[in-house]
Amino acid sequence: MTEGAPTAPVCVLFVLALEKYMSVENPELLKTPLFSLHEELGAKMVPFAGYAMPVQYPLGVLGEHNHTRAAAGLFEVSHMGQVILKGTDVDKWLESLIPGDIIDLKENHIRYSMFTNEHGGILDDLMITKRKDDLFLVVNAACKAQDIAHMQKHLPDNITLTELTNRALVALQGPKAAEVLSRFAPNADKMDFMSYQEVQICGATCFISRSGYTGEDGHEISIPADKADEVCRALLNEEEVAAIGLGARDSLRLEAGLCLYGHDLTPDTTPIEASLLWSISKRRRAEGGFPGDKIILEQIAHKNHTKKRVGILPTGRAPAREGTVILNSEGMELGKITSGGYGPTYGGPVAMGYVKTEFATIDTEIFLDLRGKKRPAHVVKTPFVPQRYYRKNLK
Amino acid sequence: MTTYYSEEHEWVTIEGNNGTVGITNYAQNALGDIVFIEVPEVGSSHAKGDEVAVVESVKAASEIFALIGGEVTAINEALEEDPALVNAQAETDGWFYKVALSNVQELEGLMDADGYKAFIATLD
Numbered sequence: 015m016t017e018g019a020p021t022a023p024v025c026v027l028f029v030l031a032l033e034k035y036m037s038v039e040n041p042e043l044l045k046t047p048l049f050s051l052h053e054e055l056g057a058k059m060v061p062f063a064g065y066a067m068p069v070q071y072p073l074g075v076l077g078e079h080n081h082t083r084a085a086a087g088l089f090e091v092s093h094m095g096q097v098i099l100k101g102t103d104v105d106k107w108l109e110s111l112i113p114g115d116i117i118d119l120k121e122n123h124i125r126y127s128m129f130t131n132e133h134g135g136i137l138d139d140l141m142i143t144k145r146k147d148d149l150f151l152v153v154n155a156a157c158k159a160q161d162i163a164h165m166q167k168h169l170p171d172n173i174t175l176t177e178l179t180n181r182a183l184v185a186l187q188g189p190k191a192a193e194v195l196s197r198f199a200p201n202a203d204k205m206d207f208m209s210y211q212e213v214q215i216c217g218a219t220c221f222i223s224r225s226g227y228t229g230e231d232g233h234e235i236s237i238p239a240d241k242a243d244e245v246c247r248a249l250l251n252e253e254e255v256a257a258i259g260l261g262a263r264d265s266l267r268l269e270a271g272l273c274l275y276g277h278d279l280t281p282d283t284t285p286i287e288a289s290l291l292w293s294i295s296k297r298r299r300a301e302g303g304f305p306g307d308k309i310i311l312e313q314i315a316h317k318n319h320t321k322k323r324v325g326i327l328p329t330g331r332a333p334a335r336e337g338t339v340i341l342n343s344e345g346m347e348l349g350k351i352t353s354g355g356y357g358p359t360y361g362g363p364v365a366m367g368y369v370k371t372e373f374a375t376i377d378t379e380i381f382l383d384l385r386g387k388k389r390p391a392h393v394v395k396t397p398f399v400p401q402r403y404y405r406k407n408l409k
Numbered sequence: 410m411t412t413y414y415s416e417e418h419e420w421v422t423i424e425g426n427n428g429t430v431g432i433t434n435y436a437q438n439a440l441g442d443i444v445f446i447e448v449p450e451v452g453s454s455h456a457k458g459d460e461v462a463v464v465e466s467v468k469a470a471s472e473i474f475a476l477i478g479g480e481v482t483a484i485n486e487a488l489e490e491d492p493a494l495v496n497a498q499a500e501t502d503g504w505f506y507k508v509a510l511s512n513v514q515e516l517e518g519l520m521d522a523d524g525y526k527a528f529i530a531t532l533d
Contacts, residue, residue: 075467076442261468331445331489333465356444356467363445385447385463 046092047182047242055257062260063155065093070259078262079358082228083399086188087258088249095158096181096236099165100148101173108142108149111168113285113304115295119144124208124223126293128285129164134306134313135281136288137164139273143210143223150210150221152183152234154275181221182242187232187266190254192404195222195233198248202233207403216245227263229270229401268364269357271325271396277336278323278352278366286313287368289323321349322374325396326365328354332384333363334391339383340369348373348380357398364398365391413516414525415476420500421508423516428477428508432464435529437499440466443492448484448506455479457515462505464495477515479508 043066052059057068068090070078081087099108105116114127121144129137138157143150153161158177165175186195192203199213205224213220218241226232237245249255264274273279279288284306291314298304302311313319328334338351354365373380378393412422418436421428437443445465455461455475462473484506487494495503510516520528 070441074442079467265467331492332447333445333470335470356465358467 044093046090047239048090048092048184048246051243051246052090052257057257057259060260063093065155067093068257068259070261071257073256075259075261075265076358078256078258079265081256082188082230082258082262082266083359084188085254085256086186086191086194086232086252087228087262088246088255089185089187089258089260089263090182090246091155091185091234092182092239092242093155094183095151095153095155095161096178096183097151097153097158097162097165098148098176098178099151099173100176101170104149104173105144107168107170107173109298110303111165111305112140112142113294113298113307113310114142115298116142116144116149118295118297121146122210124210124225128279128290128293129161130285130304130306130310131281132305133281134284134286134309136275136279136283136285137161137281139275139279141223141225143221145210156276178236180239182237182239183234184237184242184246184249185226185228185232185234186249186255187226187228187230187258188254189231189402191230191232192224194249194252194254195235197252198245203404204406205233205404206406207231216241216248218245220245224404227270227272228266229272229397229399229403230266231402231404264353265355265358268353268355268366269359269397269399270401271366271398273323273366274353283321283323283368284310284313284319286310287319287321287323317371320371321368322371323352323366323368324374325394325398326351326354326367326380326382327392327394327398328363328365328382329390329392331362332389334365334382334384334389338365338367340367340391341381341383341388342373343379343381345381345388351382360398366396369393412522413476413519414522414528415519416528417474417476419473419476420525421477421516421519423510426510426513427482428479428510429504430476430506430508431504432473432495432499433525434499435532437496437503440464440468440471442467443495446488446492446495446505448488449481451481451484453481454511455481456511465492473505476519477508477510477512479511481506482509483507 052068056072060069112127124143128139141152196203198215221236223234334354340348349368351367357364418433447463456478461475
């Protein structure tokens with residue numbers, strides 16, 4: 015979704031100046047319910063989508079990344095939007111704005127989908143939970159105002175939209191995460207991947223979802239704002255848990271092959287071009303009925319899209335950052351890297367980007383223009399690090 | 410043997426007409442975990458201010474501009490396999506390259522150790 019560390023090439027002096035400038039003295043920035051906890055933990059705070067957010071703690075990006083893969087990491091993502099939609103036929107109505115299947119989604123289960131525009135381009139990606147009486151949406155921080163306006167514009171009289179501004183959102187991720195959470199919410203570790211329940215933690219009603227943005231097992235936890243500090247201190251008090259910043263969140267999701275909105279997904283990319291066909295069910299492919307359906311369904315049927323998102327493995331050790339131009343052997347431009355960096359668990363540079371569809375086949379040799387040098391790379395399958403989601407039926 | 414420092418957080422240790430170049434401990438700390446370093450080729454020449462190296466940390470790519478001009482006579486090959494050496498030993502084993510100075514006068518305007526220490530104190 016929308017987290018990220020700075021990626022553009024900059025000189026050392028500029029990094030230093032930037033960090034000084036970004037030391038969050040800006041009074042315009044919004045503070046999340048965990049702001050003072052982050053400061054207490056020694057976080058480096060940066061402005062992100064209008065909020066002061068922790069990019070890293072004293073452990074550092076690499077250490078935080080590795081800790082999450084080895085044990086459990088706690089991430090604050092309260093800057094993201096939490097929205098409730100309620101009313102008659104709300105499932106059917108939401109389907110008019112997204113290609114995801116909500117009618118057939120089971121109660122207390124979660125689906126990943128995206129808002130599309132009339133050209134089939136992606137306006138935002140989001141998570142939708144079907145609850146007993148309503149739908150619970152989590153949308154990206156940078157897009158939430160636009161998403162809410164978009165929904166309100168199309169909202170019928172019988173459906174209400176409520177933004178939950180009084181709730182914090184955190185993610186507890188890693189191989190030990192479910193075990194830790196089950197100490198506070200019994201049975202949290204028995205939930206299936208992409209399922210939901212309401213639990214009491216420290217006397218607060220929390221919404222827990224077995225999902226995340228790291229490729230690891232774990233939960234996202236929505237907490238009443240006034241209890242967020244207490245709940246997070248309790249979680250951090252468990253020996254397996256460390257606080258993790260947005261820097262490691264970005265390298266974790268990149269290794270897991272997960273898209274970052276605004277980078278890997280934009281209004282100029284369709285779900286098919288973005289290799290997200292799996293998120294559109296058979297029924298929705300047959301029926302359409304969402305913005306840009308004609309274009310998207312035609313891309314599914316005739317594979318007439320000209321670009322496709324692929325995993326890219328640079329040869330050697332030099333990371334290829336966002337914006338790096340992708341070339342064929344003759345030097346013709348094939349597209350650009352949209353996310354790239356060093357994968358600490360993979361142990362080398364990893365990236366994703368868009369190439370012309372005829373170059374999107376796995377193992378195709380491509381080249382990257384790295385500061386004027388043409389360096390070889392290959393199109394590869396993602397994820398770069400195997401996902402370790404909890405699947406009940408496999409146990 | 411004298412070491413000079415630049416406001417861009419590089420150091421050069423001078424022995425006769427030859428210099429050994431690296432980035433400072435302050436710089437490595439600000440950059441965070443370093444994962445890749447591109448150093449200039451042996452035999453290549455550059456002028457003061459040219460881009461000579463690239464340091465990639467988990468956070469960002471940073472270009473390194475030459476604090477003195479000259480011809481590169483050696484590179485630190487250990488950095489290819491172990492770029493994190495710069496995090497551990499920025500001002501000793503984590504040197505980048507050695508250079509035969511083209512103009513010793515270029516050292517004027519650089520800081521000595523005390524001057525650099527005072528300079529970074531103004532940054533925090």
